[in-house]
Amino acid sequence: MIGFISYLVNGISLGSVYAIIALGYTMVYGIAKMLNFAHGDVIMIGAFVVFSTVSGMGLPPVIGILISVVVCTVLGMLIERIAYKPLRHASKLAVLITAIGVSYFLQNVALLIYGANTKSFTSVVTMEPIRLADGALVISGETIVTVIACIIIMIGLSAFIKYSKSGRAMLAVSEDSGAAQLMGVNVNSTIALTFAIGSALAAIAGVLLCSSYPSLTPYTGSMPGIKAFVAAVFGGIGSIPGAFIGGILLGVIEILGRAYISSQLSDAIVFAVLIVVLLVKPTGILGKQIQEKV
Secondary structure, three states, X not given: OHHHHHHHHHHHHHHHHHHHHHHHHHHHHHHHOOOOOOHHHHHHHHHHHHHHHHHHOOOOHHHHHXXXXXXXXXXXXXXXXXXXXXXXXXXXXXXXXXXXXXXXXXXXXXXXXXXXXXXXXXXXXXXXXXXXXXXXXXXXXXXXXXXXXXXXXXXXXXXXXXXXXXXHHXXXXXXXXXXXXXXXXXXXXXXXXXXXXXXXXXXXXXXHHHHHOOEEOOOOOHHHHHHHHHHHHHHOOOOHHHHHHHHHHHHHHHHHHHHHOOOOOHHHHHHHHHHHHHHHOOOOOOOOOOOXXX
């Protein structure tokens, strides 16, 4: 029983990271109606910035994280301005190919700067682990911080979307960008802000991911980025609570599959579950059916 609870806690921790990444995916898709597959590589860039500032320059972890958030925010806005804004009215295939190109570009830039060797990432979490059941169950500080950060981010983001002027502008653009523009909403600025927020979340996710799994390469963000996209689709892409639920469920499924079925097949189990969910409910858990006007 203790073993199952331990796996469940680890799954919730991993799922919280997926949820934070998925929030970036779901915001960009919900508002700009595009899939930013370079999002996973922004995670990697954020982790490398913290690695360089904390391990390389000796700065305090808090300063390193703040620098990482700023760098990733600026990077996200640059990617949107240079790569995606010119394709605002292009086909979805053109945008998808561009996103893949941006992803490979970021990976190769990281390869040129840091090389292909795996770097040992020092955790930025200093919180002591909690020991329960006479020490049989240990919950790491990284797990506690990751789960709390995910909950705070989801609540804060939901409140921002619901109550702030910029958040309401995002809702308007997601419903009908043309009508929103006629009502005075700056669509380009709103989409740029969406990319900025998503990229800032990617920086936080990269730090939390590498703190729990302390290794870093130019390809670190690839698979977590894909799985976070799966989590966003799983929960209902475009829904913030859906991204949270999808991320948590995906993390739990992955860890339990790795523990009780096969560590080699854990990724396959995750994608198989996604296929089953989409067959049963194509819009995801909290996704809404969109009626096409003819």
